[in-house]
Amino acid sequence: MSEFAGLKAIVTGGASGIGAAIVAELERQGAAVAVLDLNADQAKPLQFTCDVADTGSVNAAVAAAADALGGIDIVVNNAGIGAAGDIAGNDDAEWARVFSINVTGISRVTRAALPLLRASDHAAVVNTSSIGATAGLPQRALYSASKGAVLSLTRAMAADHLREGIRVNAVSPGTADTPWVGRLLSAAEDPAYERAQLEARQPHGRLVSADEVAHAVAYLASPRATSTTGVSLAVDGGMQELRLRKE
Template sequence: MTSTTDSFQGRIAVVTGGAAGIGQAVVQVLHDLGCVVASIDLGVDGVPAGATALVADVRDQAALDKAIGAFGEAHGRIDILVNNAGVSFVGTIEDGSDADWHRIFDINVVGMMRATRAALPWLRKSADAAIVNMSSCTAVNGLPQRALYSATKGAVQSMTMAMAADLVTEGIRVNCVSPGTVDTPFMAELAARAPDPAAKRAQFEARQPTGRMVSPQEVGEAVAYLARAGAHSSVGSVINLDGGMTALRMPR
């Protein structure tokens, strides 16, 4: 029987937004499993040791084409693309300028399109290619102060299904992971801004029926599950990694 680690040995992976938070954990998990991994981010600080640090902005198609193309050329193919790069926005439907809305969509949604377009010629050279998009529990759960961010993640989840339908006949599997509240530096910063940081953190924990935030490591492992070689039936799937937020209705 082939072990989980064996299914990743020598696979070539690209992770956008790999220098911090969830993306950093994804890079680390894939590297530890035996992948040759490149992070694409605005800088190199924070990229796990052993991974290739590529610098590009997902708002710049030419920069992505150059960075991903060079990495693909060096290895002859790309087996895994993880579209993780994204930014959050706190506010209601009345908050944010038109420029804010265009900027967040440009990064969170159009950025995934650009990275995928840059990677597809190299993914087509793989015998077992996988794309994993990073969605969010906000795509299907109404959370306060998340109108803009939720809109982008709803778009990501819908786009994932359409991408899966378009690419399945080429042997390229497309899926997404939908985390709950992940214990990242961004959430720590939000808590720190509150009048009572400890109470704010407890509020974030309480969103999940499990009573705890999701760890970045858990998200990385979910990405690996979908990206592993041989996962031929994982297509157009959403892994909800949200502590039961989407499925459970707990008594108050």
């Protein structure tokens, strides 16, 4: 029997991309999973409309999901948005919007689920950070700042809730083959060239797949990882740590 059998999870941003892959992986391993997404399909079971930038929406969605699942053991804070440009590339309103979704959204969702996590014997929170938190990437000032905040928040949450039996970790993907990256590439003057550049900067020479990120999230959320907390697991083809010689 899977270690996830009988466990209940919520995944924000779970309707597409990396979030959908996480949902599929947790379900494959035996968890019951509710999707919380701004674009949730209300015709599907266990999908709930949730705007992580709005406290009322979050509270309602988490409560509905918990009622449908019969509790919450695992929270995957995956919802997020991108942003392009240098430090002058976005105005104050956009900085506030991105941080509200990418950072404060984690606080809203986890806060709403906290009483249920405290009641669980296998409570785990996994936040989606990014290679942008640990490597300086061009034209990603706002996005990188938000994901750096996610990384710091993850460690602070882990310290606050460890003695309550709640583990908190982060997954930090490299550039992944997702719809958002696809839209960026399609808008480029030379999409094939831009894709080649993204692939080349990751030591294994390709984009990260959504499934690879999902496998890492499942490890971090697993009851078998009881001594893993406060860490950031890079899924980036070696970009964070490796410095290869040119061939």
